[in-house]
Amino acid sequence: MSTAINTNLTQAEKWKDCPECKRPNLYHEGYPYWCQHCEYGLVGERPKPKTLWDKVILHITVKYGEAFLQKIIAEKKHFYHKKLPSVSLLITYFIATVVHLLTLLCFGFAIFLPIHFSWHPISIVGSLFFLYVSYFLKPNFPKKPEEKLYSSKDLPFTFAVLDKIGKKLNTKATHEIAILQEYNAYYGIYGMKAKRVVGLGLPLINALTNKELLFVLGHEMGHGSHGDNSRSFYIFTSVLSLSKWHVILRPVTLWDSNIGFYALGAFPFLLLQLMLSYVIYGVVWLMAWLFYRSSQVDEFHADYSGYLIAGESDAQVALTKMHYGAYFEILVQKSALNREKDPYQLFARLRNKINELPENEKMRITKLIAKEKGSLDMTHPPTIYRQMALKMIDVPSFENVVTDFEIAQMRKELESKEKNTIDRLIDQYRRSLYD
Ligand SMILES: [Zn+2]
Ligand SMILES: [Zn+2]
Numbered sequence: 001m002s003t004a005i006n007t008n009l010t011q012a013e014k015w016k017d018c019p020e021c022k023r024p025n026l027y028h029e030g031y032p033y034w035c036q037h038c039e040y041g042l043v044g045e046r047p048k049p050k051t052l053w054d055k056v057i058l059h060i061t062v063k064y065g066e067a068f069l070q071k072i073i074a075e076k077k078h079f080y081h082k083k084l085p086s087v088s089l090l091i092t093y094f095i096a097t098v099v100h101l102l103t104l105l106c107f108g109f110a111i112f113l114p115i116h117f118s119w120h121p122i123s124i125v126g127s128l129f130f131l132y133v134s135y136f137l138k139p140n141f142p143k144k145p146e147e148k149l150y151s152s153k154d155l156p157f158t159f160a161v162l163d164k165i166g167k168k169l170n171t172k173a174t175h176e177i178a179i180l181q182e183y184n185a186y187y188g189i190y191g192m193k194a195k196r197v198v199g200l201g202l203p204l205i206n207a208l209t210n211k212e213l214l215f216v217l218g219h220e221m222g223h224g225s226h227g228d229n230s231r232s233f234y235i236f237t238s239v240l241s242l243s244k245w246h247v248i249l250r251p252v253t254l255w256d257s258n259i260g261f262y263a264l265g266a267f268p269f270l271l272l273q274l275m276l277s278y279v280i281y282g283v284v285w286l287m288a289w290l291f292y293r294s295s296q297v298d299e300f301h302a303d304y305s306g307y308l309i310a311g312e313s314d315a316q317v318a319l320t321k322m323h324y325g326a327y328f329e330i331l332v333q334k335s336a337l338n339r340e341k342d343p344y345q346l347f348a349r350l351r352n353k354i355n356e357l358p359e360n361e362k363m364r365i366t367k368l369i370a371k372e373k374g375s376l377d378m379t380h381p382p383t384i385y386r387q388m389a390l391k392m393i394d395v396p397s398f399e400n401v402v403t404d405f406e407i408a409q410m411r412k413e414l415e416s417k418e419k420n421t422i423d424r425l426i427d428q429y430r431r432s433l434y435d
Contacts, residue, residue, distance in 0.1 A: 013358075028358045034367075042367055049378070056285075057378045060292045065381030068296055072389045080304045080393075086297075092290040095283065096238035103241055106134035137244055139237030142190045142229075145197060149176040157409040162198060164402050165217050169305050171225040174198050179417045181425050183207070183325035185216050187223040189230065196224060202414065202421050203328045206347040207354050210407045212318035215310035222305025228298040232291070239287045242280055249277035296381050303386050304393060311397040315390050319383050323365050327353050335422070336429040346422050 016027040020040035027033050034041035049055040072079045085093075110130035117123035152159040155177055162174050173196070180186075180201040188197050198220055205213060223229065251270040256263050307315045328350055335343040369383045380386075 026360050028360055031358065031361045032364065034364050036363075039367075039371070042364070042371055053288075054378060056289070057292055060289060061296060061378060061381055064293050064296045065385040068300055068381070069385040069389055072300065072392050076392055077395050080301060086294075088290055089294055092235055092287065092294065095287055096235045099238040099241050099245075100139070100234075102245075103134055103137040103139075106130045106137065110134060133248070136248075137241045139233070139241065141192050142188065142233065144190050144195075145178045145188065145199065147178040147180060147199070149178055149197065151176060155413055157406070157413045158200070161402050161406055161410045162217065162221065164406070165214070165221045165309055166224070168309065168398055168401050169218065169221050169225040171221045172196060174224075179414070179421065181421045181428075183328050185220055187220040187229065189233070194230070198224075200414070202347065202418060203325070203350060204322075205411070205414065206350050207321055207324055207328070208318060209314070210404050211310050211314035212321060213407065214402060215306040215315040215318040217306075218309030219302045219306035221309075222302035223298065225305065226298060226301050228295070228302070231298075232295065235287070235291050235294075239284060239291060242284045242287065246277050246280045246284060249273055249280065251277075292379065295379060299380050299386065300389055303390060307390055307393055308395075308397050309401050312390055312393065316387055319387055319390075320362075320365060320369065321354070323369060323383065324354060324357075327357075332425050332429050336426045343426060344419055344422055346425070347418055 012029040014027050015024045017024050018035040018040050021038040023037045025035050049058045110127045113123040113127040175195045176197045178199040180199050182201045183203040184201040186199040251273050254270045331349050334340050335346055
């Protein structure tokens with residue numbers, strides 16, 4: 001059997017029997033071996049959840065990813081154009097508002113007590129107590145990204161591309177761009193002034209064609225246009241406040257033997273306090289569940305924005321390519337271990353690698369995405385659901401939002417940041433060897 005198929009093989013291709021079912025499969029040197037017949041070797045890239053928290057999030061992404069996909073299949077474009085927020089989102093907002101109001105109330109008490117009780121020592125102690133509690137509970141604004149941030153003066157062409165996409169999607173203007181060394185991109189808001197920042201990973205940008213890149217940029221700017229970050233901030237900080245309430249209220253002990261007989265009297269109150277702290281703990285979980293559930297919808301919406309900018313077929317490929325990060329890691333290792341002559345050709349090598357990826361290997365990734373419901377990280381719906389949702393969109397995408405020439409200018413501009421990024425990547429990998 002193998003003699004008949006053995007023609008037309010390139011040097012790197014071989015037939016190799018599967019260790020599991022003994023049937024032959026094509027094997028490409030330098031890529032993982034897998035079996036088309038029994039799925040031997042098709043084991044995932046998806047990180048296995050370790051903590052209870054991770055397990056719950058993973059459960060939510062798979063379960064609601066699928067549930068929302070079913071909705072998209074039933075409702076088609078109407079899914080993306082709903083006027084009214086869902087009931088679960090209203091509940092989430094309601095609880096979050098109550099929590100934030102409680103924090104404000106504590107702060108209010110801190111001011112009210114000394115004014116009303118005219119600086120009585122007890123009112124001052126009470127005021128300091130409430131001041132401390134409100135400070136402890138206050139929502140923290142997202143921190144400034146660690147990467148160096150660039151303004152439109154530094155990267156005019158990149159900002160111009162983001163602006164064009166943003167205008168189509170009604171996204172507010174971007175303030176800053178962070179150049180990332182990761183195979184990734186993000187949309188973020190940080191600080192009290194709510195600065196809008198787009199994170200662009202040079203490895204990802206180099207792995208994508210122009211139109212695939214437009215999908216990713218459209219997706220990220222879509223997050224900005226839907227206000228996902230502000231909503232997340234409002235809800236997530238309330239979840240953090242709530243978990244602090246749990247800590248404040250939970251008694252250290254139910255029975256304090258140091259106070260002797262009085263412990264008996266204190267016991268029912270402490271028990272009540274303990275129960276209340278666990279009711280709050282329950283609400284923390286409920287809110288976290290509602291939060292991650294609604295962020296699944298955000299991802300589908302952002303994909304829709306990406307689709308509008310880039311069209312379906314490029315969106316599909318871009319989502320598959322999001323799973324190609326491991327090829328980049330290998331290239332970084334090779335450069336760091338001096339296996340390559342010119343380390344600064346790292347991104348060129350990545351482009352070649354992805355252009356020349358064997359069909360067999362592409363199929364392995366496609367199978368993995370379908371089988372493992374592999375998603376990019378645990379907060380996104382499984383990629384296969386996102387890809388199926390894209391197929392359901394029955395509206396035309398925009399034409400020529402950004403020209404190839406404009407993207408070429410952007411790529412040229414970002415090239416100036418490559419050398420520094422490569423140095424960092426290589427240093428980081430070398431350091432990791434000594435950890
Ligand atoms: Zn097999
Ligand atoms: Zn997203």
